[in-house]
Amino acid sequence: MKNFIEVGKTEDEQEQQIKKWIKENALQIVAGITLGLGGIWGLDAYKAYQYQQSVNARTLYLNASPVVFEQLNADHADSGYLQQATLMQAKTAAKNKNYELALQHLSTLTDDENTLIANIATMRIANVQLEMGDFSKAIATLNSKESGEFNGLYNQLKGDIYVADGKINKAKEHYKLALTQISKDSELQSLINIKLADLN
Numbered sequence: 241m242k243n244f245i246e247v248g249k250t251e252d253e254q255e256q257q258i259k260k261w262i263k264e265n266a267l268q269i270v271a272g273i274t275l276g277l278g279g280i281w282g283l284d285a286y287k288a289y290q291y292q293q294s295v296n297a298r299t300l301y302l303n304a305s306p307v308v309f310e311q312l313n314a315d316h317a318d319s320g321y322l323q324q325a326t327l328m329q330a331k332t333a334a335k336n337k338n339y340e341l342a343l344q345h346l347s348t349l350t351d352d353e354n355t356l357i358a359n360i361a362t363m364r365i366a367n368v369q370l371e372m373g374d375f376s377k378a379i380a381t382l383n384s385k386e387s388g389e390f391n392g393l394y395n396q397l398k399g400d401i402y403v404a405d406g407k408i409n410k411a412k413e414h415y416k417l418a419l420t421q422i423s424k425d426s427e428l429q430s431l432i433n434i435k436l437a438d439l440n
Contacts, residue, residue, distance in 0.1 A: 326346075330361075334364075334368050346361045359388075359390045366379075367397070370397075375401050393428075399418065400435075403439070
């Protein structure tokens with residue numbers, strides 16, 4: 241499209257120029273407006289769809305049951321609720337002493353890109369193995385992952401595992417290590433100190 245106003249024209253001449261330009265470019269103007277509005281409406285429709293998908297995923301998550309969990313897995317795998325629902329399914333399975341099912345659920349999360357989810361899953365696997373009496377496996381599970389900012393929690397759990405396995409000196413070692421890694425403001429400090437006191 242050409243520039244429709246020429247500098248130096250009178251107001252009447254400019255007005256005639258504008259009318260002529262609109263007449264010549266009417267089809268392009270209408271098409272541009274239509275595409276623009278279509279894009280806006282399309283974006284709004286997409287946002288509405290995304291919002292509805294999020295609501296649907298949240299509803300399924302809050303009503304999690306094995307059947308609903310499968311639907312969440314099939315229809316909303318990337319919603320963010322699937323990981324939470326998987327942790328809930330594993331917790332329910334462990335509570336019902338269905339340890340193999342709990343481990344099956346948790347193992348799908350240990351390499352999750354969300355490091356919080358991945359570390360929670362790893363620690364819960366170790367807890368399930370502790371419940372099963374597989375002490376060496378539980379320690380191996382914790383040692384298999386770089387704990388990073390979770391090292392205090394890992395060491396506290398290692399202390400619990402060593403206590404259950406009767407390895408008191410190893411337990412003390414890991415509890416003391418955990419105390420140096422966990423924030424001084426954390427309530428875990430008191431809990432770990434109580435555990436240490438019980439071992440003396």
